[in-house]
Amino acid sequence: MEIYLDNSATTKVCREAADAMMNMLTNNYGNPSSLHKKGTQALRALENSREIVANSLSVSKDEIYFTSSGTTANNTAIFGAVSANRSRGNRIVTSALEHPSVNEAMKRLEQQGFEVIRLRPDTTGAFSAQELMNAVNQRTVLVSIMAVNNELGTINPINNIKTAVRRANSPALIHVDAVQAFGKIPVNPTKAGIDLLTVSSHKIHGPKGAGALYVRKGVQLQPYIVGGGQEKRLYSGTEAMPAIVGFAEAVKNLPDIGRELVEIRSLRDNFVREAAKIGGVHINSSPDALPYIINMSVLGIPSQTMVNALSEAGIYVSAGSACKKGHRSEVLKAVGLSPQRMDSAIRISLSRYTTRQDMEETAEAINRIVERIRR
Amino acid sequence: MQEVILLKDGELALKGLNRRMFEDILIKNIRQRLKASVGEFTFTRSQSTTVIEPKEEYADFDKAVDIIRHIFGVVGISRAAKCEKDIGVIKKTAKEYLGDELSFARTFKVEAKRSDKKFPYNSPEICNEVGGYLLSCFNHLKVDVHNPEVKVTVEIRDNHAFIHGNQLRGAGGMPTGTGGNAAVLISGGIDSPVAAWMMAKRGIKLTAVHFASPPFTSERAEMKVHELLKKVAKYSGRIDLYTVHFTEIQERIRDFSPEDMFTVTMRRMMMRIASEIAEKNDCPALITGESVGQVASQTIWALRCTDDAASLPVFRPCIGMDKNEIIEISRKIDAFDISIQPYEDCCTVFTPKHPKTKPTLEAAREAEKSAWDSELIKKAIDTAKHTAIF
Numbered sequence: 001m002e003i004y005l006d007n008s009a010t011t012k013v014c015r016e017a018a019d020a021m022m023n024m025l026t027n028n029y030g031n032p033s034s035l036h037k038k039g040t041q042a043l044r045a046l047e048n049s050r051e052i053v054a055n056s057l058s059v060s061k062d063e064i065y066f067t068s069s070g071t072t073a074n075n076t077a078i079f080g081a082v083s084a085n086r087s088r089g090n091r092i093v094t095s096a097l098e099h100p101s102v103n104e105a106m107k108r109l110e111q112q113g114f115e116v117i118r119l120r121p122d123t124t125g126a127f128s129a130q131e132l133m134n135a136v137n138q139r140t141v142l143v144s145i146m147a148v149n150n151e152l153g154t155i156n157p158i159n160n161i162k163t164a165v166r167r168a169n170s171p172a173l174i175h176v177d178a179v180q181a182f183g184k185i186p187v188n189p190t191k192a193g194i195d196l197l198t199v200s201s202h203k204i205h206g207p208k209g210a211g212a213l214y215v216r217k218g219v220q221l222q223p224y225i226v227g228g229g230q231e232k233r234l235y236s237g238t239e240a241m242p243a244i245v246g247f248a249e250a251v252k253n254l255p256d257i258g259r260e261l262v263e264i265r266s267l268r269d270n271f272v273r274e275a276a277k278i279g280g281v282h283i284n285s286s287p288d289a290l291p292y293i294i295n296m297s298v299l300g301i302p303s304q305t306m307v308n309a310l311s312e313a314g315i316y317v318s319a320g321s322a323c324k325k326g327h328r329s330e331v332l333k334a335v336g337l338s339p340q341r342m343d344s345a346i347r348i349s350l351s352r353y354t355t356r357q358d359m360e361e362t363a364e365a366i367n368r369i370v371e372r373i374r375r
Numbered sequence: 376m377q378e379v380i381l382l383k384d385g386e387l388a389l390k391g392l393n394r395r396m397f398e399d400i401l402i403k404n405i406r407q408r409l410k411a412s413v414g415e416f417t418f419t420r421s422q423s424t425t426v427i428e429p430k431e432e433y434a435d436f437d438k439a440v441d442i443i444r445h446i447f448g449v450v451g452i453s454r455a456a457k458c459e460k461d462i463g464v465i466k467k468t469a470k471e472y473l474g475d476e477l478s479f480a481r482t483f484k485v486e487a488k489r490s491d492k493k494f495p496y497n498s499p500e501i502c503n504e505v506g507g508y509l510l511s512c513f514n515h516l517k518v519d520v521h522n523p524e525v526k527v528t529v530e531i532r533d534n535h536a537f538i539h540g541n542q543l544r545g546a547g548g549m550p551t552g553t554g555g556n557a558a559v560l561i562s563g564g565i566d567s568p569v570a571a572w573m574m575a576k577r578g579i580k581l582t583a584v585h586f587a588s589p590p591f592t593s594e595r596a597e598m599k600v601h602e603l604l605k606k607v608a609k610y611s612g613r614i615d616l617y618t619v620h621f622t623e624i625q626e627r628i629r630d631f632s633p634e635d636m637f638t639v640t641m642r643r644m645m646m647r648i649a650s651e652i653a654e655k656n657d658c659p660a661l662i663t664g665e666s667v668g669q670v671a672s673q674t675i676w677a678l679r680c681t682d683d684a685a686s687l688p689v690f691r692p693c694i695g696m697d698k699n700e701i702i703e704i705s706r707k708i709d710a711f712d713i714s715i716q717p718y719e720d721c722c723t724v725f726t727p728k729h730p731k732t733k734p735t736l737e738a739a740r741e742a743e744k745s746a747w748d749s750e751l752i753k754k755a756i757d758t759a760k761h762t763a764i765f
Binding site: 308369 | 589590591592593594718719
């Protein structure tokens with residue numbers, strides 16, 4: 001038996017994507033920059049993929065740039081935006097709960113003399129629109145905030161960013177890391193007035209090795225990776241065609257977002273009801289959070305022990321966030337969890353392949369582990 | 376031009392009447408290790424030197440040199456160019472083979488060893504010829520006979536001439552196997568791999584015993600132990616690892632012995648299990664990474680209680696070392712970065728808040744007795760998982 005509930009770390013590649021990739025690996029293996037037939041054939045696949053990703057975000061095809069991951073897209077957006085905008089100011093507004101690929105970039109910019117304002121979250125992990133208004137000023141060059149938090153599933157009010165920037169009469173570019181939101185809730189950068197938006201392939205049943213950055217037409221970014229000039233010079237390096245085509249195929253196969261949300265919410269609510277019957281269980285994610293992510297604490301059982309014990313039972317979840325080992329989660333700290341709750345926090349993350357039975361068995365397994373380990 | 380490795384007898388850290396036996400073991404160790412990861416080599420002994428040559432032309436020579444340098448018992452080796460016994464060829468080979476080294480050096484000297492007395496030039500003449508030629512090729516060089524940055528050695532042997540630069544340092548110590556066998560208790564921390572390495576340096580062939588307590592410890596902790604032992608095996612050769620499933624025993628100790636005696640009791644049971652696994656594997660001794668006073672279980676009182684349960688002598692090469700000294704060795708053998716990966720090991724599972732630092736022998740025996748379960752111990756020994764680490 002295998003129950004995979006670590007879908008916020010990565011997902012299983014869907015059949016259609018795997019098939020499309022195999023074709024790219026064995027038949028359509030040319031370099032899109034080559035001028036012969038083989039190259040042209042690859043170029044068609046590349047541009048076709050671009051169109052698919054663009055359509056899913058309701059943006060135009062030439063606003064999509066492929067990168068090799070969510071991390072490289074975030075780095076490209078952040079470093080690219082501030083270097084292009086340097087003369088206009090040196091303030092950056094972000095949140096205290098960003099993914100390391102944003103947070104570490106911010107630390108580097110601080111060392112370079114930028115003033116980085118980190119919005120404090122409320123107890124659910126969301127930032128307040130008011131604080132955002134206060135933080136953005138005329139010298140602000142970039143606002144970068146994630147759409148959905150990767151550890152708690154908290155949904156941020158990203159539609160308010162544009163208003164804040166406009167009111168402050170700020171030249172700031174708006175970047176949104178939508179890696180956890182893409183394919184799960186509606187993401188429409190044009191409507192929300194977002195300039196730069198990151199999505200990733202391997203969180204939506206595409207392969208690892210592909211991400212994309214939406215760059216609103218007219219926005220100038222300074223490339224931080226230079227080389228052969230691929231992706232209109234923004235992200236050099238021979239395009240990872242199998243990964244990109246797999247990404248597009250995964251996007252094509254995304255289910256109807258609204259219908260799927262209803263389904264997942266019902267799975268989550270049932271699970272939470274079951275889990276609540278186990279003593280000492282606390283749900284750390286807010287009820288309004290993305291239902292794909294359930295962060296919970298089982299008091300008295302260290303996160304790693306619970307992960308190991310579930311793993312023995314063939315159930316795969318993660319301790320806090322899979323990107324960090326052995327450290328207390330900054331995110332859980334920021335929302336004010338007690339040390340006991342932080343040290344016993346696990347993250348269960350669902351996908352469209354998760355079944356009711358999977359969730360029931362997981363609740364039962366947690367119950368068994370609690371009985372065995374708690375003295 | 377063909378490259379070879381010269382291993383000098385005088386460079387083996389050996390002494391006394393067993394010398395020949397030690398040498399044979401060392402050569403056997405080197406042969407095995409090269410065969411496992413690079414390929415077949417020939418070993419030719421003559422006049423206190425073993426010439427090691429790859430049988431295949433495209434063998435990874437750099438890798439072979441790296442492997443030999445790390446084998447215990449090798450104090451130093453030279454990588455040399457083999458060429459025709461003709462003074463013109465020798466000069467040219469020296470220039471070509473040592474060109475890189477000489478371009479970056481300021482001073483050098485040439486030394487000649489002539490075992491073939493029929494060679495038309497005697498040693499001082501060879502030095503003059505080769506030295507003069509090299510000076511004419513690298514005009515920035517100066518001769519320094521006392522402290523040269525590069526010492527060029529020309530050896531004229533029966534069939535060939537060999538040319539080499541500075542000698543490379545080896546790992547030293549004694550050839551693995553000359554000191555018998557011992558079983559090391561390995562946790563995944565900093566100290567036990569260092570202890571294992573130190574004892575292996577004295578020629579001891581290692582068996583390792585690791586205690587795993589899933590789900591309290593993760594698979595990553597076991598992988599970490601494998602990685603650590605690989606680092607040690609680079610010096611010591613093959614290590615047979617036994618991973619003991621320790622969870623039930625630990626749970627029993629937690630449930631049946633006094634909380635402040637938990638660690639001492641656990642250590643005693645580990646010693647018993649390790650002693651038996653050691654005996655089964657022909658190891659007359661145990662090795663641990665303990666160092667006096669480092670933690671509650673490593674006070675001399677606690678160590679006495681632990682030793683009481685071991686049926687074999689326990690060697691603790693780190694016993695009088697400071698943490699910094701241990702870390703220095705850990706870094707030297709490239710184990711430190713692995714050791715500090717944050718995965719729980721079984722020693723940190725269920726640790727009491729206030730363990731007894733001065734347990735009495737009587738109390739320790741009593742605590743162990745209350746948690747004792749021969750069936751569980753037997754099962755742990757019988758089900759230990761064997762992995763060969765290279």
